[in-house]
Amino acid sequence: MFCKNCGAELSDEATVCTSCGTEVKKPAAKKGFSVEKLKFRKGESSIVALVASAVMILMVFLPYVKVEFLGMSETQTLISAGDGIFFLVIAVAGILAGLMGEKKPMIIVGVIACVFALFEVVDFANAVKEVSAYGLGDMVKRGIAFYLMILSAAGLIAAPFVQKFLNK
Protein backbone atom coordinates (compact mmCIF):
# COMPACT_ATOMS: atom_id res chain seq x y z
CA MET A 1 0.00 0.00 0.00
CA PHE A 2 0.93 3.66 -0.34
CA CYS A 3 0.84 6.59 2.07
CA LYS A 4 -2.14 8.86 1.38
CA ASN A 5 -0.13 11.91 2.43
CA CYS A 6 3.21 11.55 0.65
CA GLY A 7 2.71 8.54 -1.58
CA ALA A 8 5.62 6.55 -0.16
CA GLU A 9 5.36 2.80 -0.54
CA LEU A 10 4.74 1.09 2.80
CA SER A 11 4.53 -2.46 4.06
CA ASP A 12 0.98 -3.78 4.54
CA GLU A 13 1.57 -4.02 8.28
CA ALA A 14 2.67 -0.38 8.68
CA THR A 15 0.58 1.78 11.03
CA VAL A 16 2.62 4.98 10.57
CA CYS A 17 4.28 6.23 7.36
CA THR A 18 8.06 5.65 7.56
CA SER A 19 8.60 8.68 5.29
CA CYS A 20 6.34 11.45 6.65
CA GLY A 21 4.97 10.03 9.90
CA THR A 22 1.30 10.21 8.89
CA GLU A 23 -0.96 7.63 10.54
CA VAL A 24 -1.95 4.93 8.08
CA LYS A 25 -5.58 3.91 8.02
CA LYS A 26 -6.30 0.47 6.73
CA PRO A 27 -9.44 -0.14 4.68
CA ALA A 28 -12.10 -1.51 7.03
CA ALA A 29 -13.05 -5.14 6.50
CA LYS A 30 -16.53 -5.69 5.13
CA LYS A 31 -18.89 -6.38 7.95
CA GLY A 32 -22.14 -8.24 8.31
CA PHE A 33 -24.45 -9.81 5.77
CA SER A 34 -23.01 -10.54 2.39
CA VAL A 35 -25.27 -11.49 -0.50
CA GLU A 36 -22.38 -13.35 -2.17
CA LYS A 37 -22.42 -15.82 0.70
CA LEU A 38 -25.84 -17.01 -0.41
CA LYS A 39 -24.27 -18.20 -3.66
CA PHE A 40 -26.91 -16.93 -6.04
CA ARG A 41 -25.93 -18.36 -9.36
CA LYS A 42 -27.30 -17.03 -12.58
CA GLY A 43 -29.44 -19.47 -14.51
CA GLU A 44 -29.68 -21.95 -11.65
CA SER A 45 -32.64 -20.44 -9.84
CA SER A 46 -35.62 -22.72 -9.47
CA ILE A 47 -38.58 -21.30 -11.40
CA VAL A 48 -40.88 -23.90 -9.82
CA ALA A 49 -39.90 -22.84 -6.27
CA LEU A 50 -40.29 -19.15 -7.15
CA VAL A 51 -43.73 -19.64 -8.73
CA ALA A 52 -44.90 -21.87 -5.85
CA SER A 53 -43.70 -19.25 -3.34
CA ALA A 54 -45.50 -16.47 -5.21
CA VAL A 55 -48.72 -18.54 -5.26
CA MET A 56 -48.30 -19.18 -1.52
CA ILE A 57 -47.98 -15.45 -0.78
CA LEU A 58 -51.04 -14.69 -2.92
CA MET A 59 -53.21 -17.45 -1.41
CA VAL A 60 -52.98 -16.26 2.20
CA PHE A 61 -55.00 -13.20 1.12
CA LEU A 62 -57.62 -15.18 -0.83
CA PRO A 63 -60.79 -16.82 0.57
CA TYR A 64 -59.77 -19.94 2.51
CA VAL A 65 -63.05 -20.90 4.10
CA LYS A 66 -66.62 -19.89 3.41
CA VAL A 67 -69.25 -20.35 6.09
CA GLU A 68 -72.91 -20.19 5.09
CA PHE A 69 -75.43 -20.02 7.87
CA LEU A 70 -79.06 -18.91 7.90
CA GLY A 71 -78.71 -17.12 4.58
CA MET A 72 -75.57 -15.28 5.67
CA SER A 73 -72.17 -16.08 4.28
CA GLU A 74 -68.78 -15.20 5.62
CA THR A 75 -65.36 -15.85 4.15
CA GLN A 76 -62.09 -15.97 5.99
CA THR A 77 -58.53 -15.83 4.68
CA LEU A 78 -55.51 -17.53 6.25
CA ILE A 79 -54.01 -14.15 7.10
CA SER A 80 -57.18 -13.08 8.95
CA ALA A 81 -57.24 -16.45 10.73
CA GLY A 82 -53.66 -15.92 11.92
CA ASP A 83 -52.02 -18.93 10.27
CA GLY A 84 -51.20 -16.95 7.13
CA ILE A 85 -48.06 -15.51 8.70
CA PHE A 86 -46.47 -19.00 8.82
CA PHE A 87 -47.08 -19.45 5.11
CA LEU A 88 -45.66 -15.99 4.37
CA VAL A 89 -42.45 -16.92 6.23
CA ILE A 90 -42.29 -20.25 4.36
CA ALA A 91 -42.85 -18.45 1.05
CA VAL A 92 -40.02 -15.96 1.73
CA ALA A 93 -37.72 -18.90 2.59
CA GLY A 94 -38.94 -20.56 -0.61
CA ILE A 95 -37.97 -17.51 -2.67
CA LEU A 96 -34.47 -17.41 -1.14
CA ALA A 97 -33.98 -21.17 -1.62
CA GLY A 98 -35.39 -20.90 -5.14
CA LEU A 99 -33.01 -18.07 -6.06
CA MET A 100 -30.05 -20.09 -4.78
CA GLY A 101 -31.31 -23.10 -6.69
CA GLU A 102 -29.69 -25.39 -4.14
CA LYS A 103 -31.28 -28.73 -3.43
CA LYS A 104 -30.88 -28.96 0.35
CA PRO A 105 -32.52 -25.62 1.32
CA MET A 106 -35.33 -26.28 -1.19
CA ILE A 107 -36.04 -29.72 0.30
CA ILE A 108 -36.10 -28.26 3.84
CA VAL A 109 -38.54 -25.50 2.81
CA GLY A 110 -40.63 -27.99 0.83
CA VAL A 111 -40.94 -30.39 3.76
CA ILE A 112 -41.88 -27.57 6.16
CA ALA A 113 -44.48 -26.28 3.66
CA CYS A 114 -46.01 -29.76 3.32
CA VAL A 115 -46.10 -30.30 7.09
CA PHE A 116 -47.95 -26.98 7.59
CA ALA A 117 -50.31 -27.62 4.66
CA LEU A 118 -51.06 -31.12 5.96
CA PHE A 119 -51.75 -29.71 9.41
CA GLU A 120 -54.23 -27.23 7.89
CA VAL A 121 -55.93 -29.94 5.81
CA VAL A 122 -56.39 -32.13 8.90
CA ASP A 123 -57.53 -29.11 10.94
CA PHE A 124 -60.12 -28.23 8.28
CA ALA A 125 -61.38 -31.82 8.10
CA ASN A 126 -61.77 -31.90 11.88
CA ALA A 127 -63.72 -28.62 11.85
CA VAL A 128 -66.07 -29.97 9.17
CA LYS A 129 -66.48 -33.20 11.15
CA GLU A 130 -67.36 -31.23 14.27
CA VAL A 131 -70.15 -29.21 12.64
CA SER A 132 -71.34 -32.29 10.76
CA ALA A 133 -72.21 -33.80 14.12
CA TYR A 134 -74.94 -31.13 14.29
CA GLY A 135 -75.94 -31.75 10.67
CA LEU A 136 -74.28 -28.51 9.58
CA GLY A 137 -71.42 -29.99 7.56
CA ASP A 138 -72.68 -28.41 4.35
CA MET A 139 -72.34 -24.88 5.71
CA VAL A 140 -68.51 -24.97 5.69
CA LYS A 141 -66.94 -24.75 2.25
CA ARG A 142 -63.31 -24.71 1.15
CA GLY A 143 -62.22 -21.60 -0.71
CA ILE A 144 -59.70 -21.24 -3.54
CA ALA A 145 -56.88 -20.57 -1.05
CA PHE A 146 -57.33 -24.05 0.43
CA TYR A 147 -56.47 -25.64 -2.90
CA LEU A 148 -53.73 -23.12 -3.71
CA MET A 149 -52.16 -23.90 -0.32
CA ILE A 150 -51.89 -27.60 -1.25
CA LEU A 151 -50.71 -26.75 -4.76
CA SER A 152 -47.99 -24.34 -3.59
CA ALA A 153 -46.73 -26.74 -0.89
CA ALA A 154 -46.60 -29.54 -3.48
CA GLY A 155 -44.74 -27.17 -5.84
CA LEU A 156 -42.15 -26.35 -3.18
CA ILE A 157 -41.41 -30.02 -2.40
CA ALA A 158 -41.35 -30.89 -6.12
CA ALA A 159 -39.05 -27.97 -7.03
CA PRO A 160 -35.68 -29.50 -6.04
CA PHE A 161 -36.46 -32.69 -7.95
CA VAL A 162 -37.69 -30.83 -11.04
CA GLN A 163 -34.48 -28.76 -10.82
CA LYS A 164 -32.33 -31.89 -10.74
CA PHE A 165 -34.15 -33.20 -13.81
CA LEU A 166 -33.71 -29.91 -15.71
CA ASN A 167 -29.99 -29.70 -14.88
CA LYS A 168 -29.32 -33.11 -16.42
Ligand SMILES: [Zn+2]
Ligand atom coordinates in the same frame (compact mmCIF):
# COMPACT_ATOMS: atom_id res chain seq x y z
ZN1 LIG B 1 3.88 9.43 4.12
